[in-house]
Amino acid sequence: MQMTSENSIEVTAFTWPTGFYSDATHAGLKEAQDDMGWLYSQVPASAAGVYTTNQFQAAPTKLTKATINRQYQLQAVIVNSGNANSCNGSQGETDALMMQSLAANKLQIDQQLVAVASTGVIGEPLPMAKIKTGISQLALSQSVGITQAVLTTDTHSKTITVKCLIDQQLVTITGFCKGSGMIHPNMATMLGFVTTDAAIDGQHLQELLSTTVDETFNQITVDGDTSTNDMVMVMANGMAGNKPLTQNSDDYPTFVQAFKRVLTHLAQEIAGDGEGASKLVEVNVTGAFNHLEAQQVAKAIVGSNLVKAMIFGADANWGRVMQAIGQTTAHVDINGVSVSINGMQLVKNSVAAIVDDHKVSASLNNKQVSIAVDLNAGVAEGTAWGCDLTYKYVQINASYRS
Amino acid sequence: MQMTSENSIEVTAFTWPTGFYSDATHAGLKEAQDDMGWLYSQVPASAAGVYTTNQFQAAPTKLTKATINRQYQLQAVIVNSGNANSCNGSQGETDALMMQSLAANKLQIDQQLVAVASTGVIGEPLPMAKIKTGISQLALSQSVGITQAVLTTDTHSKTITVKCLIDQQLVTITGFCKGSGMIHPNMATMLGFVTTDAAIDGQHLQELLSTTVDETFNQITVDGDTSTNDMVMVMANGMAGNKPLTQNSDDYPTFVQAFKRVLTHLAQEIAGDGEGASKLVEVNVTGAFNHLEAQQVAKAIVGSNLVKAMIFGADANWGRVMQAIGQTTAHVDINGVSVSINGMQLVKNSVAAIVDDHKVSASLNNKQVSIAVDLNAGVAEGTAWGCDLTYKYVQINASYRS
Numbered sequence: 001m002q003m004t005s006e007n008s009i010e011v012t013a014f015t016w017p018t019g020f021y022s023d024a025t026h027a028g029l030k031e032a033q034d035d036m037g038w039l040y041s042q043v044p045a046s047a048a049g050v051y052t053t054n055q056f057q058a059a060p061t062k063l064t065k066a067t068i069n070r071q072y073q074l075q076a077v078i079v080n081s082g083n084a085n086s087c088n089g090s091q092g093e094t095d096a097l098m099m100q101s102l103a104a105n106k107l108q109i110d111q112q113l114v115a116v117a118s119t120g121v122i123g124e125p126l127p128m129a130k131i132k133t134g135i136s137q138l139a140l141s142q143s144v145g146i147t148q149a150v151l152t153t154d155t156h157s158k159t160i161t162v163k164c165l166i167d168q169q170l171v172t173i174t175g176f177c178k179g180s181g182m183i184h185p186n187m188a189t190m191l192g193f194v195t196t197d198a199a200i201d202g203q204h205l206q207e208l209l210s211t212t213v214d215e216t217f218n219q220i221t222v223d224g225d226t227s228t229n230d231m232v233m234v235m236a237n238g239m240a241g242n243k244p245l246t247q248n249s250d251d252y253p254t255f256v257q258a259f260k261r262v263l264t265h266l267a268q269e270i271a272g273d274g275e276g277a278s279k280l281v282e283v284n285v286t287g288a289f290n291h292l293e294a295q296q297v298a299k300a301i302v303g304s305n306l307v308k309a310m311i312f313g314a315d316a317n318w319g320r321v322m323q324a325i326g327q328t329t330a331h332v333d334i335n336g337v338s339v340s341i342n343g344m345q346l347v348k349n350s351v352a353a354i355v356d357d358h359k360v361s362a363s364l365n366n367k368q369v370s371i372a373v374d375l376n377a378g379v380a381e382g383t384a385w386g387c388d389l390t391y392k393y394v395q396i397n398a399s400y401r402s
Numbered sequence: 403m404q405m406t407s408e409n410s411i412e413v414t415a416f417t418w419p420t421g422f423y424s425d426a427t428h429a430g431l432k433e434a435q436d437d438m439g440w441l442y443s444q445v446p447a448s449a450a451g452v453y454t455t456n457q458f459q460a461a462p463t464k465l466t467k468a469t470i471n472r473q474y475q476l477q478a479v480i481v482n483s484g485n486a487n488s489c490n491g492s493q494g495e496t497d498a499l500m501m502q503s504l505a506a507n508k509l510q511i512d513q514q515l516v517a518v519a520s521t522g523v524i525g526e527p528l529p530m531a532k533i534k535t536g537i538s539q540l541a542l543s544q545s546v547g548i549t550q551a552v553l554t555t556d557t558h559s560k561t562i563t564v565k566c567l568i569d570q571q572l573v574t575i576t577g578f579c580k581g582s583g584m585i586h587p588n589m590a591t592m593l594g595f596v597t598t599d600a601a602i603d604g605q606h607l608q609e610l611l612s613t614t615v616d617e618t619f620n621q622i623t624v625d626g627d628t629s630t631n632d633m634v635m636v637m638a639n640g641m642a643g644n645k646p647l648t649q650n651s652d653d654y655p656t657f658v659q660a661f662k663r664v665l666t667h668l669a670q671e672i673a674g675d676g677e678g679a680s681k682l683v684e685v686n687v688t689g690a691f692n693h694l695e696a697q698q699v700a701k702a703i704v705g706s707n708l709v710k711a712m713i714f715g716a717d718a719n720w721g722r723v724m725q726a727i728g729q730t731t732a733h734v735d736i737n738g739v740s741v742s743i744n745g746m747q748l749v750k751n752s753v754a755a756i757v758d759d760h761k762v763s764a765s766l767n768n769k770q771v772s773i774a775v776d777l778n779a780g781v782a783e784g785t786a787w788g789c790d791l792t793y794k795y796v797q798i799n800a801s802y803r804s
Contacts, residue, residue: 055736056728056752087724089737089753122721123754228725305707306799313800319524322489323630326458334457335491350458351491352525389800391793397708398715398791 009164009258014144017172017197019043019239024145027134029082029120029127036134037146038103039077039195044113045237047074048206050213052230058086059096060116061229067100067115072202074235075113077193078103080131081150081178083120086228095126102135117191119152119178119229147176150191153396154178158269164258166251167242171198175262177232179270192217192232192266198255199238200245208259209234216263219295219384220271221303232263271385276392280368281311285382287374289331294375294382300328301371302386311369312388316360318346321371336376342369411566411660416546419574419599421445421641426547429536431484431522431529438536439548440505441479441597446515447639448601449476450608452615454632460488461498462518463631469502469517474604476637477515479595480505482533483552483580485522488630497528504537519593521554521580521631549578552593555798556580560671566660568653569644573600577664579634581672594619594634594668600657601640602647610661611636618665621697621786622673623705634665673787678794682770683713687784689776691733696777696784702730703773704788713771714790718762720748723773738778744771 016022024037049068051061068074078099085092096116104111118126147157159176179190200208213232238244245252272280283302288294301307304324310317321339325332339347342363346355363369369388418424426439451470453463470476480501487494498518506513520528549559561578581592602610615634640646647654674682685704690696703709706726712719723741727734741749744765748757765771771790 054725054728055730055734056724087721087749087753089751122724123749228728309796309799312796315800319489322458322524323456326456326630328457332457347489347525349491351489389796391796394711394714394791394793394796397711398717 008254009162009261011261012161012163014159014161015172015174016142017174017195017237017240019197019237020195021140021142022146023138023141023143024149025134025137027080027137028130029080034145034149035082036080036131036138037149038079038138039146039193039235040107040140041075041195041235041237043237043239044073044075045235046200046202046205047072047115047233047235048202048209049231049233050210052227054228054230056087056228058084058118058229059088059092060085060099060118061231063093063096063100064115064117064231064233067112068233070112072206073113074115075109076103076107077115077117077233078135079117079146079150080134081119081152083118083124083126084122084229085118085126087123088125091125095128098128099126099131102132106135106138115233117229117231119150119191122228150178152178153275155273158266158273160262160265162258162262164254166198166240166245166255167249169240169242171240171242171255171258172196173198173258173262175266177266177270190217190227190230190270192263194232194234194262196234196236197238197240198236198245199240199242200236204246205234205236208256212260212263215260216267219299220267221299221384221386268385271387274387275396276390276394277387278390279311279366279388281371281386281388282368283371283373283384285373285375287376287378288380288382289378291380291382293330294380295384297325297328297330297373297375298382298384300324301373302384305389308386308389311364312390314361314364316341316346316357316364321373322347322350325373325375330375331377333376338374338376340372342366410656411564411663414563414565416561416563417574417576418544419576419597419639419641421599421639422597423542423544424548425540425543425545426551427536427539429482429539430532431482436547436551437484438482438533438540439551440481440540441548441595441637442509442542443477443637443639445639445641446475446477447637448604448607449474449517449635449637450604450611451517451633451635452612454629456630456632458489458630460486460520460631461490461494462487462501462520463633465495465498465502466517466519466633466635469514470635472514474608475515476517477511478505478509479517479519479635480537481519481548481552482536483521483554485520485526485528486524486631487520487528489525490527493527497530500530501528501533504534508537508540517635519631519633521552521593524630552580554580555677557675560668560675562664562667564660564664566656568600568642568647568657569651571642571644573642573644573657573660574598575600575660575664577668579668579672592619592629592632592672594665596634596636596664598636598638599640599642600638600647601642601644602638606648607636607638610658614662614665617662618669621701622669623701623786623788670787673789676789677798678792678796679789680792681713681768681790683773683788683790684770685773685775685786687775687777689778689780690782690784691780693782693784695732696782697786699727699730699732699775699777700784700786702726703775704786707791710788710791713766714792716763716766718743718748718759718766723775724749724752727775727777732777733779735778740776740778742774744768
């Protein structure tokens with residue numbers, strides 16, 4: 001077990017929390033790899049979700065949102081890749097409902113306890129015969145197959161398991177996700193799934209998820225595009241046996257920390273595996289007027305095509321960072337900004353600092369790049385993650401369907 | 403002379419309006435090409451400007467804004483490329499003032515009638531000895547050299563001359579610009595200059611410029627980045643002899659049309675010459691709730707990296723257009739959107755329309771691509787221009803300084 005810096009929170013090998021089962025199969029939506037899977041909890045779990053803000057919300061995304069918001073409860077999630085079931089009109093809504101119903105029947109649970117998530121090509125009808133076959137093939141196991149079956153252009157699966165003691169009970173939080181950023185309108189989508197055996201009611205879980213997503217998934221950017229199917233959901237089945245967590249529980253801060261660790265890891269994994277990305281970029285902003293502005297500036301820097309291309313080219317061209325800062329509406333001390341790249345200060349009081357910029361440029365060849373900015377306008381901080389802009393990004397997106 | 407569709411507005415060969423003089427020279431800021439120039443009007447001209455919204459406004463941009471806003475009058479503009487005089491602190495401000503003063507002395511006019519524009523590398527002090535030499539070399543001529551001397555990574559100069567009859571006098575409007583979009587933080591900047599011999603007072607000119615820029619320069623995007631030095635300015639010296647134009651003048655609509663034609667042409671030229679661009683893209687949005695939303699949606703589509711990469715790859719992947727629309731906050735009939743590319747309808751009522759999409763993909767190999775979107779949410783319209791996202795864009799920006 002790898003100990004983390006936070007006391008009593010441990011990152012462990014992948015395992016499902018108590019009472020969670022899973023499976024994956026090949027339903028024929030993709031050529032060879034598994035393309036369907038499900039998650040199942042032995043007992044109904046508290047549930048929460050956050051959903052894409054794109055106005056063309058896909059049918060499964062709308063259905064899942066309505067399902068979770070009914071009672072903040074879920075017992076299963078059925079997932080497919082290869083087809084997003086998006087922009088398919090009323091046929092899409094019928095098909096999403098049918099997928100939910102087929103999974104519920106097979107699991108012998110209430111349809112209202114099943115979430116549906118789809119990712120893949122937009123605007124092609126969901127092949128329901130294949131979906132039906134796929135669901136009939138799914139069983140209940142400890143398999144990790146679903147973490148592969150949800151992938152599209154991702155280069156690898158993205159998972160994490162964290163354990164902590166809550167109310168003297170061992171609590172497990174396991175998350176996985178897919179997406180090379182919110183950047184795939186076709187093999188669409190960023191999807192995140194978190195399971196835990198902690199006891200916590202649905203409303204509290206929803207608050208925690210919404211807050212934590214703002215600090216993690218919403219602070220990554222690959223190209224600024226938001227899919228019609230983006231969604232992060234969490235299920236907490238209470239089987240760890242702790243007293244239900246509230247904001248007043250002694251161990252609530254530990255749980256929050258563990259939960260945030262899971263989402264941070266998954267968000268970083270997505271940023272670092274952005275389409276065509278060769279480097280993970282982290283931007284830390286300090287000295288901001290408030291936290292929101294710190295987050296805004298961090299995301300503006302990490303999202304600038306010019307900054308991203310400069311990192312790809314290993315060129316410590318700090319004017320691009322200044323320009324990205326200046327484009328925001330955040331409070332900035334126009335004559336007091338500092339910028340460091342990989343720990344070396346390039347800008348002091350908004351003008352060039354004396355530094356060996358060849359050394360800084362050389363350090364941009366690292367697989368991980370950090371940019372630190374002090375706005376000198378307050379004491380708030382914020383962080384965002386992204387990746388570089390490469391030839392491969394253009395190639396992937398220029399020839400996606402061919 | 404090429405007649406345009408609007409009666410009495412003609413696009414002609416390049417010529418300066420009556421009373422305008424210009425010159426260009428090599429001051430040594432760039433290796434071989436001309437890198438300085440000026441514009442001069444025989445008499446003080448009404449003047450107006452619009453300036454970058456980037457918080458780190460460069461010293462010459464700030465100085466020019468203050469100069470113009472004093473009385474909406476100018477008699478000359480001094481311009482250099484190769485150095486943006488941006489992020490240089492108080493030294494930058496001193497140098498911009500000195501550049502203004504040197505030009506005024508040489509021209510024997512009031513310093514307060516001289517605008518200054520710089521474009522080039524950020525964060526390096528302006529080499530004042532070279533600037534001084536450059537100004538000493540400038541003369542008054544009918545040369546078009548300044549339209550070349552302002553260029554940085556542009557592949558060609560961008561100019562237009564339009565003539566029309568105003569109050570029975572022949573009025574000339576001549577514009578030129580530089581910039582491969584608002585995308586160069588280093589060899590920075592989009593700069594636009596418009597000269598006319600029409601008579602119109604400064605306040606009216608400022609109103610006209612601000613309104614027209616919103617419809618033209620502000621509707622182009624190459625990569626969404628805004629330089630510290632962006633600026634469009636106009637000088638109107640009244641030497642055509644018309645009665646000063648106001649909104650009540652009989653021929654005001656003709657002048658507005660001619661003026662807009664100049665700015666539209668320059669904006670399109672910049673979009674089509676975007677860094678690495680191989681195609682000019684025009685997006686027309688109809689059926690919008692209001693004009694602002696139409697403009698917002700048009701710009702969101704033309705600015706989406708995914709749409710841009712799809713056009714580069716000649717892949718009629720309409721899900722990307724839908725996704726870009728859905729990301730905006732504009733009113734949209736979620737089930738009633740139409741999308742056409744190069745005149746062929748791909749989406750009807752927000753789902754796939756029957757079309758030969760290979761034919762549409764093939765049409766994306768044209769040098770000009772048009773996308774038409776009907777939001778079905780009103781009667782307003784809007785247009786934006788941009789370019790495709792290419793390997794060359796990444797290459798240029800990854801290795802800019804090397």
